[in-house]
Amino acid sequence: MQVLLLADVEKLGLRGELVDVARGYARNYLLPRKLAETATPARVAEVRRREAQRARQEARTVEQAREIADVLGKTVLRFEVKAGPSGALFGSVTPSDVADELWRVRKVRIDRKKIELAEPIKRIGRYEVPIDVFADVRVEVKTLVVPEGGELPPEEPPEEPEEAAEPGFEAVAGAPTAAETEPGF
Numbered sequence: 001m002q003v004l005l006l007a008d009v010e011k012l013g014l015r016g017e018l019v020d021v022a023r024g025y026a027r028n029y030l031l032p033r034k035l036a037e038t039a040t041p042a043r044v045a046e047v048r049r050r051e052a053q054r055a056r057q058e059a060r061t062v063e064q065a066r067e068i069a070d071v072l073g074k075t076v077l078r079f080e081v082k083a084g085p086s087g088a089l090f091g092s093v094t095p096s097d098v099a100d101e102l103w104r105v106r107k108v109r110i111d112r113k114k115i116e117l118a119e120p121i122k123r124i125g126r127y128e129v130p131i132d133v134f135a136d137v138r139v140e141v142k143t144l145v146v147p148e149g150g151e152l153p154p155e156e157p158p159e160e161p162e163e164a165a166e167p168g169f170e171a172v173a174g175a176p177t178a179a180e181t182e183p184g185f
Helices: 023-030 041-073 095-106
Strands: 002-005 018-020 036-038 076-081 088-093 121-123 125-134 137-147
Touching: 002 023, 002 041, 023 036, 041 095, 041 125, 041 137, 076 088, 076 095, 088 137, 095 137, 121 125, 121 137
Parallel strands: 076 137
Antiparallel strands: 002 018, 002 036, 088 121, 125 137
16 A cells, blocks of 8 residues: 655655555554554645655756855945954954845845854954855855954965074074175175
């Protein structure tokens, strides 16, 4: 006998599946507990139509999420906050603040729960804030936290280590180099 499952049944199938079971199992267990219903051609066609519609909707939603992610990837959020001389904020920048700023700047609504800050931002600086737009769509939004009326210091290139002229000798400021002390120059 074919039945359409109305709920997930362990070792049998998931909700919405069409399964073959013994007539007694269906009549004595599945049907009285409303875990399944008899599979009629009309009901099976309705379930198939609903599954196809759900698949189309999800594909459309993923496409929209990718478009939103593209927009957010180009966005740079700027927060002007009160900060002390050491760069510590008087307060913090939270996921709610980021969501509000995204709405103000780009008119994109993002649930604050999808903004993954491990902890609120409490120092001035440049940050990459990860946002889960959809199940498999994630984007990093550039965020600048600057003091009120001020600017962030420019990004410093990594310092190059000083090279010694010969191993074991250190350069001394003001001391003549080997080329300066050799005769014939």
